[in-house]
Amino acid sequence: MPLRMRLCAITLDCPDPLALATFYQQATGLPANPKSDADFAGLDGADGLFIGFQRVDDYRAPRWPDQTVPQQFHLDFAVDDLDEAEARLLELGAGRPDHQPDEDRWRVLTDPAGHPFCLVVKD
Incomplete structure (x- = not known):
């Protein structure tokens, strides 16, 4: 029997999480996650899907x-x-x-x- 799993987050590597979160926020209208910072930012989807952006050195x-x-x-x-x-x-x-x-x-x-x-x- 397969596990019951629901996709809850997608996270993208990038050099500047806040800038990339701002781009996707303006494109989608999704609200910024209040815990976003310079190393990890995110958007909260109405359906519960979180889109994250994480800093990667030498991206x-x-x-x-x-x-x-x-x-x-x-x-x-x-x-x-x-x-x-x-x-x-x-x-x-x-x-x-x-x-x-x-x-x-x-x-x-x-x-x-x-x-x-x-x-x-x-x-």
Whole structure:
């Protein structure tokens, strides 16, 4: 019988936890965790999912799509309008890699620490 497990947190390595938490807070509207500090910051999701950001010395950002420094994981965010969401996230400091495998269906962006994430249209 499988264990009953519920995903309760996702934590991303980065060089500046407070800056990355601010980026995702502005992008998602999730509230900052009151215990956030310069070494570990987080956002509290309404559904109980915590998104954490932890300081890593000598952090090396992923190089998507090049796998010299692999992405290791990526997050997908459902949006109503790809162009609108992309424009807003670029204003907040996201990057847009040249390689876009299917930009009519989804967009690949990178957060300020270099983690790739995707925007997808909600069905």
